[in-house]
Amino acid sequence: MKALDKKLWRDLWHMRGQALAIALVVMCGVGTYIMFLSTLGALRATQASYYREYRFAEAFVSLKRAPESLRQRLQDITGIDRVETRVVAPIRLEMPDFPEPVTALMVSLPDDGQQALNALYLREGRLPAPGRGDEVVVSTPFAQAHKLKPGDRFTATLNGRRQPLTLVGTALSPEFVQQLRPGAAFPDYKRYGVMWMGRQALGRAYDLEGAFNDAAFSLLRGADAQSAIDRIDDLLKPYGGLGAYARKDQRSHRFLSEEFQQLGTLASLFPGMFMGIAAFLLNVVISRQVAMQREQIATLKAFGYSNGDVIFHYLKLVAMIAVLGIAGGTALGLWLGKLLSALYMEFYHFPYLIFALHPATFAEAAAATLLAAVAGTLFAVWRAAALRPAQAMRPEPPARYRESVVEQLGLKRWLSQPTRMIIRHLQRRALKSLLTLLGIALACGIILTGLFQRDTVGYMLHVQYGMSQREDISVTFTDPASRRALFDLQGLPGVEHVEVFRAVPVRLRNGQNSYRTAVRGVESGGEIQRLLDADLRTVALPQDGILLTDHLGRILNVKPGDTLEVEVLEGSRPVRETTVVGLVKEYMGVSGYMELAALNRLMREGPVISGAYLSVDSAYLNELFQRFKEMPRVAGVAERVQEIRNFNRVMDETMLFFTYVASIFAAIIAFGVIYNSARIALTERSRELASLRVLGFTRGEISYILLGELGILTILAIPLGLWMGNWMCYYIAHSMQNDLFRVPVILVPATYAFAATVVLVSAIFSGMVVRRRLDRLDLIAVLKTAE
Amino acid sequence: MPAMNQAEPLTPQPRPIFEAHGLTKDYQMGEVLVKALRGVDLELYPGEFVVLLGPSGSGKSTLLNILGGLDTPTTGSVRYRDHDLSVYDDAALTHYRREHVGFVFQFYNLIPSLTARENVALVTEISDNPMTPEEALKLVGLGERMDHFPTQMSGGEQQRVAIARAVAKRPQVLLCDEPTGALDAQTGVLVLDVIARVNQELGTTTAVITHNEVIAGMADRIVHLRDGLVARVERNASKIAASALRW
Structure with a gap:
């Protein structure tokens, strides 16, 4: 080994404490970068592969009822590749292990077992046998939450009829990566699940034999999704079509993409900040380290080492520290990335995980670190090497100290000599x-x-x-109900206060901007459900017009006073207009709010409600849940604590x-x-x-x-x-x-x-x-x- | 044909190895402008042992640094054989130092993280026809302490390592800046003896700067410097051996 290289190793060993501290900083920067980006990469790759292999559909539509014969006409729409018609129904379950109301979405499976789209990844057991109306496949997370295994039985209410079901398998579906109860912002696998049953059996239960109420589509490569969606809507309008939507608006997918996008934001911000700061520190620390070797640099030069030799020598020193940090950071980042990806995989119930460190990710982290290190070193070494050796070997001229600002301000006599030294040194x-x-x-x-x-x-x-x-419990009905239901709820044991609401699925539109959400009609002056402005003051509901979540206002690009088109996505799907009267501050979700009567007026309906918010005495909760189970029109019950x-x-x-x-x-x-x-x-x-x-x-x-x-x-x-x-x-x-x-x-x-x-x-x-x-x-x- | 190689005329006074004319050097020291050299004329001849004598501030270090290519003059010219050092850029000066000059500094300037042997190797590795580090260290009487680090050696030993490092590349010139300045008399004599031996055995032109007049006794010539000028030049009729010096 060359003497100069020996010096390198020994210097490195001599400054090991500091070198380690610098390497740690680099390690954290690189580690964060690799952890975030490898996790994000793994999730995206897994999602893409899962969607592709299990044929996740690209467009979806729900409708009232259409004959199966319509399928061919859907198939004939330009741009449509495959069509899968099906029966989808919300059901209620009675789980033996769980007193609270449980709801689920029942989705039909083709009886021939050929799932053209949204194929199931069977985790355990088998698919239902053709024609068996009592066999179901249950989503894996729901089965896990209830510790269900093939052969277990439970009771479901399908179309108002109680019916025993046998679990024959558990599965995952690309369509339900996130299983969200309508209206909920987060999954709750104990209270909501997805399950699958043979098409014929489910059709029979819902009087949809030879008919369908839901369809999924895949598109030909390069097809115009919007025109296909418009054609689907045209075709299904007479059959109560609720508006087809593209994959980007599909609930599970949207939840996932929002999450990934958020992760992506974090992944670009955090590591960027960390790498930036780590690089900055590396630069500062290294340049000071090198500056201290001024005399050694001069000696090397005196003996005929060139500036290039000297710079290269110090670059090697710095590169060693940086490489140590990069190696450690990569290992740490990969380890944490794997850990985190596994967490996510479990959270999202992906059937598998594709984890790999993208070479570009590593290269970026390494390049940023080395660049910062090299820049810091070059500057410092250059400054030391540019001096004539004779000058570099002379002691630096006495620094030009002055009385510090603090002293000039007249505080001098209170400062001891050492304190003056501190302040003057800082200032110089x-x-x-x-x-x-x-x-x-x-x-x-x-x-x-x-x-x-x-x-x-x-x-x-x-x-x-x-x-x-602020409700304890929210109750939603299967169909809009008369306001009289309020009195039924008030009469239930433990119920202290009831406020009713109307929720209408809509597409809000302002020119080019549109958004699918729900408009909630709530009672003005309510104690339970309150709308808040930016300063968290209660906003009074206007007698007419709509209030929007501030974020939705931005999406739609509307301000108070603007007119908004409301396309109702239920019933006869009327299109109405209303005025935006204000924006409300909400941190979660986006919705529109109207005074209950105003919404009823807009819908041109009587005093109709979709559900109610209850405050209840918690001692009566179990009894209440029992009563809800006996009320067939109650579609779902949500408990705030659970949310x-x-x-x-x-x-x-x-x-x-x-x-x-x-x-x-x-x-x-x-x-x-x-x-x-x-x-x-x-x-x-x-x-x-x-x-x-x-x-x-x-x-x-x-x-x-x-x-x-x-x-x-x-x-x-x-x-x-x-x-x-x-x-x-x-x-x-x-x-x-x-x-x-x-x-x-x-x-x-x-x-x-x-x-x-x-x-x-x-x-x-x-x-x-x-x-x-x-x-x-x-x-x-x-x-x-x-x- | 060998006669062609000896074309250099044999004159009683050989061609000087260094020729300096009208050297001046100004530098800024904090807020003060220091005029270190004010017009020095000087010639050094091959193989001679010259002592540059003068009080501190007389400009002797500055002169030595310019001769050694560690610094450049503000005005004036300095030639080393056919090289005009005053017009050399940094790269050319680096090359000049690497090829021709050995330095010994007052404070040794050893690399603390390298052993004696490695400090010498640092220089031999970039030279064309060096001694081995072992040879060089034996020359200065340190054959036994080659693997010691600077901190494990006395000042005299460190200075001898510095001399070994300076001569290992067989330089034409050895420039020593107060080589005994940080040493006691006894150790200083030992170090001077080594320098004298190198001068005699290797024929290296040697310039030693000092403010210690006693050392002048061992020189062929003594150049007295005062206030950035050459005050006078003396020739020693009879040189005293380094080992006989006392102060």
């Missing part, structure tokens, strides 16, 4: 001090970005379920894992920066401090001079970091807006305190390490050698 090295300050602040800031989502989730829950949707639990579960399983990892990484980065700053300051100033010791300063006094500087920087960096972190949070929140959520930025004092504490603890620990070294400062040796 203003840029360096500023960079260190910025480094610590950035590290402090990213801790906040890791934590803010937890605070935010708490706040969203509080607003959504504590202030806005909150579901919300928390989804948050825990997905987003919070990221943020948890991110905050740990952020803390490591904070430590890395502070530790390095302290160590470098020690090396830079050990001569000066040793001289002071010789003059009779105590260890404590010189520690004060060195650590006081670090202390001042840390104290200044914390508020700056919290402020910057706040902005980073805003940026993340803003980038993550979608139909499912709008994330507000909420940071509770404890979070600020935590971030500050991490920085302080890092500073104290680093200070202790430096203090130990200061205590062992070799006075004689320091004074004997050249400056």
